[in-house]
Amino acid sequence: MTMHLPRSLREALAIVASGDVVPVAGGTDLLVRWPEKVELHDRELLDLSGIAELRVTARQPDHLRLGATATYWDFLTDATLRSEFPMLASAARQVGAVQIQSRGTWAGNVVNASPAADGVLALIACDASVEVQSLDAQRTIPLRDFYTGYRATQLRRGELVTAILVPREARVHEYLEKVGSRRAQTISKVGLAMCRVGDSWRVVVNAMAPTVRRCPSLERAMSSQAPRTVDEWLPMIHQDLTPIDDVRSTKDYREQVLARLLHAFTTQAQPT
Numbered sequence: 001m002t003m004h005l006p007r008s009l010r011e012a013l014a015i016v017a018s019g020d021v022v023p024v025a026g027g028t029d030l031l032v033r034w035p036e037k038v039e040l041h042d043r044e045l046l047d048l049s050g051i052a053e054l055r056v057t058a059r060q061p062d063h064l065r066l067g068a069t070a071t072y073w074d075f076l077t078d079a080t081l082r083s084e085f086p087m088l089a090s091a092a093r094q095v096g097a098v099q100i101q102s103r104g105t106w107a108g109n110v111v112n113a114s115p116a117a118d119g120v121l122a123l124i125a126c127d128a129s130v131e132v133q134s135l136d137a138q139r140t141i142p143l144r145d146f147y148t149g150y151r152a153t154q155l156r157r158g159e160l161v162t163a164i165l166v167p168r169e170a171r172v173h174e175y176l177e178k179v180g181s182r183r184a185q186t187i188s189k190v191g192l193a194m195c196r197v198g199d200s201w202r203v204v205v206n207a208m209a210p211t212v213r214r215c216p217s218l219e220r221a222m223s224s225q226a227p228r229t230v231d232e233w234l235p236m237i238h239q240d241l242t243p244i245d246d247v248r249s250t251k252d253y254r255e256q257v258l259a260r261l262l263h264a265f266t267t268q269a270q271p272t
């Protein structure tokens with residue numbers, strides 16, 4: 001097995017441009033799925049962890065720039081970030097346990113494209129974008145549009161994700177709830193992230209569709225008149241989402257849980 005260990009982004013992009021390599025950030029998704037990913041076994045690996053410039057998290061005037069190898073733990077150990085982005089902090093705390101939080105990266109969560117991804121859930125609710133770079137071009141893609149289907153993204157051959165950009169905006173009522181088989185160290189059966197910006201709500205759900213996604217019908221309901229009962233949420237859930245039965249849960253359970261989360265949120269007093 002060949003592992004490239006570039007020291008600069010430019011060097012890494014040149015390696016990506018010249019061959020069909022597999023990037024590795026924390027390796028917490030890639031290596032767990034390695035036995036079943038037989039199509040990758042003959043490919044060379046590109047370790048991104050030695051590129052100092054990719055680890056940097058920077059507060060710009062209008063956005064937060066999370067470098068591609070910034071980990072959840074980097075975020076959680078920064079009190080200012082925790083206080084400015086409580087929903088991201090909540091998601092970071094709920095990804096695995098400390099071992100995973102200290103190796104796993106936001107960008108790895110994004111590119112891995114799991115429908116149950118917790119980082120993606122909060123990042124879409126914060127209207128984040130993905131910064132993508134090749135040797136000769138850079139583009140920025142809204143995360144809500146990044147996924148083209150189940151575990152499929154807009155990332156092209158020759159490109160790396162270089163950062164996640166999170167707007168610094170006046171979000172209120174930030175809320176994130178993850179429902180799994182237990183309180184911690186679990187994969188989401190239903191995840192819900194919401195916030196209000198101005199008069200509009202963003203409502204994002206994971207584990208209930210092939211991709212983590214925003215829910216326009218639920219957003220409209222939140223922004224106008226929210227249903228008063230649990231059952232009244234169900235038709236809107238059906239408009240936005242098509243959950244499946246799988247090893248973690250059933251379609252009906254997922255719909256009922258989401259309806260109850262929305263009902264509980266809208267019938268309890270919200271902090272500003």
Ligand SMILES: Cc1cc2nc3c(=O)[nH]c(=O)nc-3n(C[C@H](O)[C@H](O)[C@H](O)COP(=O)(O)OP(=O)(O)OC[C@H]3O[C@@H](n4cnc5c(N)ncnc54)[C@H](O)[C@@H]3O)c2cc1C
Nearest residue numbers: 025026027028029030095096104105108109111117118161
């Ligand atoms: C025990 C355990 C518990 C977990 N719990 C959770 C959980 O609760 N919630 C959750 O959402 N996830 C969970 N995960 C999954 C995983 O930890 C996260 O998705 C993590 O964020 C992945 O980041 P990584 O840096 O390890 O990615 P990697 O495994 O290094 O990479 C993931 C994918 O992204 C690609 N990639 C990585 N960086 C780049 C880049 N810069 N440019 C292009 N491609 C790139 C890789 O090639 C690979 O395809 C868990 C995993 C384990 C093993």
